[in-house]
Amino acid sequence: MGGAGKQALSLDELTQRLARFAAARRWQPFHTPKNLAAALTVEAGELLEIFQWLTPDQAAAVMADPEQAHRVRDEVADVLAYLLQFCATVQVDPLVALADKIDRNELRFPPAPQE
Amino acid sequence: MGGAGKQALSLDELTQRLARFAAARRWQPFHTPKNLAAALTVEAGELLEIFQWLTPDQAAAVMADPEQAHRVRDEVADVLAYLLQFCATVQVDPLVALADKIDRNELRFPPAPQE
Amino acid sequence: MGGAGKQALSLDELTQRLARFAAARRWQPFHTPKNLAAALTVEAGELLEIFQWLTPDQAAAVMADPEQAHRVRDEVADVLAYLLQFCATVQVDPLVALADKIDRNELRFPPAPQE
Amino acid sequence: MGGAGKQALSLDELTQRLARFAAARRWQPFHTPKNLAAALTVEAGELLEIFQWLTPDQAAAVMADPEQAHRVRDEVADVLAYLLQFCATVQVDPLVALADKIDRNELRFPPAPQE
Numbered sequence: 001m002g003g004a005g006k007q008a009l010s011l012d013e014l015t016q017r018l019a020r021f022a023a024a025r026r027w028q029p030f031h032t033p034k035n036l037a038a039a040l041t042v043e044a045g046e047l048l049e050i051f052q053w054l055t056p057d058q059a060a061a062v063m064a065d066p067e068q069a070h071r072v073r074d075e076v077a078d079v080l081a082y083l084l085q086f087c088a089t090v091q092v093d094p095l096v097a098l099a100d101k102i103d104r105n106e107l108r109f110p111p112a113p114q115e
Numbered sequence: 116m117g118g119a120g121k122q123a124l125s126l127d128e129l130t131q132r133l134a135r136f137a138a139a140r141r142w143q144p145f146h147t148p149k150n151l152a153a154a155l156t157v158e159a160g161e162l163l164e165i166f167q168w169l170t171p172d173q174a175a176a177v178m179a180d181p182e183q184a185h186r187v188r189d190e191v192a193d194v195l196a197y198l199l200q201f202c203a204t205v206q207v208d209p210l211v212a213l214a215d216k217i218d219r220n221e222l223r224f225p226p227a228p229q230e
Numbered sequence: 231m232g233g234a235g236k237q238a239l240s241l242d243e244l245t246q247r248l249a250r251f252a253a254a255r256r257w258q259p260f261h262t263p264k265n266l267a268a269a270l271t272v273e274a275g276e277l278l279e280i281f282q283w284l285t286p287d288q289a290a291a292v293m294a295d296p297e298q299a300h301r302v303r304d305e306v307a308d309v310l311a312y313l314l315q316f317c318a319t320v321q322v323d324p325l326v327a328l329a330d331k332i333d334r335n336e337l338r339f340p341p342a343p344q345e
Numbered sequence: 346m347g348g349a350g351k352q353a354l355s356l357d358e359l360t361q362r363l364a365r366f367a368a369a370r371r372w373q374p375f376h377t378p379k380n381l382a383a384a385l386t387v388e389a390g391e392l393l394e395i396f397q398w399l400t401p402d403q404a405a406a407v408m409a410d411p412e413q414a415h416r417v418r419d420e421v422a423d424v425l426a427y428l429l430q431f432c433a434t435v436q437v438d439p440l441v442a443l444a445d446k447i448d449r450n451e452l453r454f455p456p457a458p459q460e
Contacts, residue, residue, distance in 0.1 A: 008210045011126060017217055024226035030398045034166040034174040038268055038397040040194070041163045044156040045271075045390030047201075051149040052383040053375045059149040063205050073207050076198070077216035079155070080209050083194055086162075090178050092188050094195050095123045101192035102132055111139035145283045153282040153383055160275030160386075167268040168260045238440045241356060247447055254456035264396040264404040270424070271393045274386040277431075281379040289379040293435050303437050306428070307446035309385070310439050313424055316392075320408050322418050324425050325353045331422035332362055341369035 011095065015084045022085070033089045040082040047075035126210065130199045137200070148204045155197040162190035241325065245314045252315070263319045270312040277305035356440065360429045367430070378434045385427040392420035 009017065022028050050071055051059050063069045087094050124132065137143050165186055166174050178184045202209050239247065252258050280301055281289050293299045317324050354362065367373050395416055396404050408414045432439045 008208065009214050011210070014210065014213050014217075017214075021217060021220065025224060026227045032171055032174060033177065034163075034169060034171070035397055037159070037163040037166050038271075038393055041156065041159040041268075041271055041275075042390045042394045042397060044152070044159040044194075045387045048149075048152040048156045048383055049387045051152050052380055052387060054149060056147055056149070059147060062148065063207075072205055073212040074216060076202060076207050076209050077212040079159075079194075079198055080213045081216065083191070083198070084213075087191060090187055092178075092191050093123065094191050095126070095129065097188040097192040098129050098195045098199075099124050099132075101189060101196065102129075102136060105136065109140060112141045150282055153278055153386075156383075156386055156390075157275045157279045157282060160272045163268055164272045167265055167272060238438065239444050241440070244440065244443050244447075247444075251447060251450065255454060256457045262401055262404060263407065264393075264399060264401070267389070267393040267396050271386065271389040274382070274389040274424075278379075278382040278386045281382050284379060286377055286379070289377060292378065293437075302435055303442040304446060306432060306437050306439050307442040309389075309424075309428055310443045311446065313421070313428070314443075317421060320417055322408075322421050323353065324421050325356070325359065327418040327422040328359050328425045328429075329354050329362075331419060331426065332359075332366060335366065339370060342371045 011084065014080075015088055018081055018085055019088065031085055031089060033086060036082050036086040036089060040079060040086060043075060043078040043082055047072070047079060050075065126199065129195075130203055133196055133200055134203065146200055146204060148201060151197050151201040151204060155194060155201060158190060158193040158197055162187070162194060165190065241314065244310075245318055248311055248315055249318065261315055261319060263316060266312050266316040266319060270309060270316060273305060273308040273312055277302070277309060280305065356429065359425075360433055363426055363430055364433065376430055376434060378431060381427050381431040381434060385424060385431060388420060388423040388427055392417070392424060395420065 022031060050062065050068065054062070062072060083094065137146060165177065165183065169177070177187060198209065252261060280292065280298065284292070292302060313324065367376060395407065395413065399407070407417060428439065
């Protein structure tokens with residue numbers, strides 16, 4: 001499973017680790033909001049690529065295959081990495097942004113009636 | 116800024132809130148891994164759309180415009196929402212996936228030499 | 231079907247019309263290969279958005295609904311417009327590129343055996 | 346540039362060649378509009394990936410490098426292939442769709458005034 005027994009880092013700690021990683025490789029000049037939004041879209045496409053020809057049954061079973069499961073975790077990591085780095089450049093807290101959006105959506109989409 | 120003074124929810128709490136939100140609207144049948152990966156890509160594209168014609172200077176100033184800043188936070192929220200819901204369907208912990216990926220990348224990309 | 235009775239323009243003629251359209255609005259400085267590749271991805275995502283929550287049956291019936299059908303044609307037009315403009319900036323003939331690719335794929339993927 | 350001296354196929358001929366290619370490999374069941382729209386987005390992302398970290402000057406010079414130029418033509422071919430196959434499944438003529446869209450855009454975006 002990867003990371004078994006390891007204490008998970010928080011989003012803040014991961015964001016700081018990504019910043020140190022980019023700084024040590026002098027990649028910061030490339031990490032503009034526009035480039036990071038492009039990279040985020042590209043990586044989301046790579047995650048979608050795993051599923052594009054699969055039937056619903058095959059898609060539901062994708063994690064049973066160790067190689068496919070690794071690829072899924074790898075693309076999830078890339079999407080999250082670029083999302084956190086994007087958020088750092090524009091100083092948006094993604095947790096606050098999402099909590100605010102759910103608040104708005106609860107007003108916009110009323111729940112289905114109970115039967 | 117939205118959410119000022121509010122205690123931020125953790126990723127786990129947001130994931131649970133998203134699950135309750137979808138269940139109350141009976142949206143779970145639509146939330147297959149394939150559909151959620153497609154929706155994630157679409158929303159990442161909407162974030163990129165904000166930046167697609169901007170010069171680097173304009174892109175760096177995007178958060179100074181309240182309307183654009185709102186749009187950025189809104190698309191960040193959508194990307195994170197679909198990423199968390201995708202991870203819930205395939206039972207991947209995105210924080211562990213990213214920590215593991217940074218571990219691998221530290222071996223793969225050696226830091227630039229100090230001058 | 232839209233354009234019934236109209237003589238279709240060729241790809242070359244459409245490319246020239248797009249170039250005149252952009253020039254008349256002084257949009258050429260924005261039409262760099264990078265920006266056009268980003269816009270192409272964004273528009274492909276908008277086409278995908280129409281289908282993202284649909285079942286296979288609903289997706290197959292999408293053109294029976296005039297509003298959805300219009301949206302599909304509109305996004306197809308946007309994807310083709312940015313693809314042609316991208317190709318013009320890098321001087322790639324998309325018809326030749328595709329014919330060459332099919333040639334390569336015929337060697338790479340042998341046909342299924344006849345039963 | 347690739348295929349020099351070869352008579353280019355028209356869009357219609359390429360669409361027919363793609364249909365025969367898929368039929369010979371029994372790939373038609375996978376070629377639903379939803380899957381093809383997903384594949385189109387994924388390939389557009391792969392084209393964008395070539396440019397994502399490039400400066401404007403580097404992006405303008407991308408075709409001077411034979412390996413990069415080949416990759417650009419290859420991704421252009423994939424985008425066009427999935428666009429044509431998508432259009433075939435929904436019976437949209439992409440040339441007519443684009444001509445109609447330019448007509449609408451000429452009304453929507455008036456040209457810049459002459460100086």
